[in-house]
Amino acid sequence: MSNTSPAVTVLLTQVATAQALAAACAMSGAKVWCVDSPIGAYAVTQPNQSGEQLAAALTALAKQAPAVLVSAHDGQIHASQWEEGAKVGDLPPGLVLDGAPHELEDLLLGQTSIDTLPDVVDASTISRFKAMRMLAKNARQYRTEKS
Template sequence: MSEDLPDDFEVPDDLSSLLDGGTEEPSVVLILTPVAAAAPLAATCVLAKVDADVVLTEVGAVAAPRDRTAARASAAVVSQLLRQVPIVLLERREGQITATRWVGGAQQGENLPPGLVLSDAPAVLEDLLLGSVEIGSLEGVVSTDGLSRWKALRMITGSGKPKK
């Protein structure tokens, strides 16, 4: 049997890398926050230089960064701007979902169990993760496209609110 294997074939000592979801670019990236509206999170993304679409769900605003290869960097900078507010980065890669908690620009601990994160989440999060719904097709989406840093600052401070 060993005659069928190439000479340079090696079995790794640590097989955990096979369970990590591989190194493929994530097909879906979502940043879950407790922010109570989509516009302030979109403004935060602009200040963080993260191009994203943001939508409000029942559990808070969710950002879908467009550069999925920079998911961890996006989570770090958004969480740094949100200071002590915990956020969760969800990534789907090769059929695997990973969830990590971020506070103040740093990942907190090991990966969270994705099933636990999604257990009480609204159905729209699962739909977004599975790719059955695109964030741009949801009602109330706020895009960072065309949003200047000046307008983003006004939105965050409240002076950008429409007058009644």
């Protein structure tokens, strides 16, 4: 029996809503749960989903939007910045968590679970066709708000 805790990986983004992030994740085939937050939606990887692959896919898809990948394993937290499909460099985890929603740290440290967070969107349940419709709807709403 192992003493290690399961790894938790979260991708912090500048995407406005969990719905839009889940649609983008579904388009790339990522298996994640997406959560709204005041600083932008974030994606929590489901079991057997690589955080690095998620970060590469999403930042390649949205080239103008960098993301921060934060992972916790056995009490150690690591953070890295991703842009245009590639890791740019490591970030100080304390600095990243200082500006993050409080529930994110609890989630990373295993003090809470994804089941306890409100309005979580499971990207693995969204078909690519539905994801395209969701992204088109979000784009229309964005253009309307900007007008």
